[in-house]
Amino acid sequence: MNFELNEAIALLERTPAALAALLSGLPEGWLACNEGEGTWNAAEVIDHLIEGERTNWMPRLAFILQEGEDKPFPPFDRFAHLAEGEAASTDERLQTFKAAREESIEKLKSLVQSEHQLELTGMHPAFGVVKVRELLSTWVVHDLTHIAQIARVLAERYRTDVGPWVEYLGILNRTGK
Amino acid sequence: MNFELNEAIALLERTPAALAALLSGLPEGWLACNEGEGTWNAAEVIDHLIEGERTNWMPRLAFILQEGEDKPFPPFDRFAHLAEGEAASTDERLQTFKAAREESIEKLKSLVQSEHQLELTGMHPAFGVVKVRELLSTWVVHDLTHIAQIARVLAERYRTDVGPWVEYLGILNRTGK
Numbered sequence: 553m554n555f556e557l558n559e560a561i562a563l564l565e566r567t568p569a570a571l572a573a574l575l576s577g578l579p580e581g582w583l584a585c586n587e588g589e590g591t592w593n594a595a596e597v598i599d600h601l602i603e604g605e606r607t608n609w610m611p612r613l614a615f616i617l618q619e620g621e622d623k624p625f626p627p628f629d630r631f632a633h634l635a636e637g638e639a640a641s642t643d644e645r646l647q648t649f650k651a652a653r654e655e656s657i658e659k660l661k662s663l664v665q666s667e668h669q670l671e672l673t674g675m676h677p678a679f680g681v682v683k684v685r686e687l688l689s690t691w692v693v694h695d696l697t698h699i700a701q702i703a704r705v706l707a708e709r710y711r712t713d714v715g716p717w718v719e720y721l722g723i724l725n726r727t728g729k
Numbered sequence: 730m731n732f733e734l735n736e737a738i739a740l741l742e743r744t745p746a747a748l749a750a751l752l753s754g755l756p757e758g759w760l761a762c763n764e765g766e767g768t769w770n771a772a773e774v775i776d777h778l779i780e781g782e783r784t785n786w787m788p789r790l791a792f793i794l795q796e797g798e799d800k801p802f803p804p805f806d807r808f809a810h811l812a813e814g815e816a817a818s819t820d821e822r823l824q825t826f827k828a829a830r831e832e833s834i835e836k837l838k839s840l841v842q843s844e845h846q847l848e849l850t851g852m853h854p855a856f857g858v859v860k861v862r863e864l865l866s867t868w869v870v871h872d873l874t875h876i877a878q879i880a881r882v883l884a885e886r887y888r889t890d891v892g893p894w895v896e897y898l899g900i901l902n903r904t905g906k
Contacts, residue, residue, distance in 0.1 A: 553890050554889075554890060555887060556758070559756045562755055562756050563883065566750060566752075566755065570747050570748075572750070573749070574743050577739070579735070579739050581733070682892055682893060682894075685890060686891055686893070687894075689887040689890035693884045693894075693898050693900060693901065694898065696900055697899055699876070699877075700900055703880070707869075707873040709731050710732060713863065714870055716856035716857075717863060719856075721871065723877055
């Protein structure tokens, strides 16, 4: 096990800035591209991250701390953000994500103040018993998943343009398609 | 084909800041972790990116513009950076990459000033004839490959910590291992 709360927070608090540094001001062609029908563009990934701040990570943490294993926490709708259809620019989305993340980290720090709380357990509707530590680790890896996804989505745009180099570019050979 | 020089530059100039936002000041546990024996940690990936600025992208572009298809360009040693063993901190590496990238983009702008140059051709030692446009597209996708790689390397550190969520986290199921 490698999880340390302060290290996890160090990563969680960097994600919004990393995404902003990559995406803010980027030409629309990059921001609008996706990996084909039914896949997300960068803006939709940010919406998904915002949705996670609002309905997944800290709500689930609070639920575990309050209910323990007695009640399964409500499932998280991974596609909720697509229904909302917010008409925000990418920069507004990045700002919203940054603010929501700051709020989540504030909340995390106030809710988890001792090591033993990391071992407290809740009831995942599909997995059964899960620990606070596992939830928080997942939050970090979920960020990294979506940073990697955005890089992959952007790379996809040049699939044909790279010509014969496609062979050397692992990122273009990773999608399960 | 999607390649546009100004859009490619927009992405290339964002990579150093995106990596700095993610990695600068991150606890050593994150910076030192890799995906196991023979794989790179984040610092080694940055060294590889620096090496690319010095010996791959702009040198190859200049070579194509000068030699055309007459001479194959020297192969790029993708592991050169590992031999150098520079004793630099991650922040120093990030600074070096930022400066080297700025210099590369300056050079790119001075070397390529018209659309038709994108179609000029050179001789790749393995692939045969390649276009300037393909080289530059590859540079962009190469950046994105390594952004995704760093995210994947960091995620690997919590493989066990996420517990049952490993099933939902695609990034932990992507390595060919």
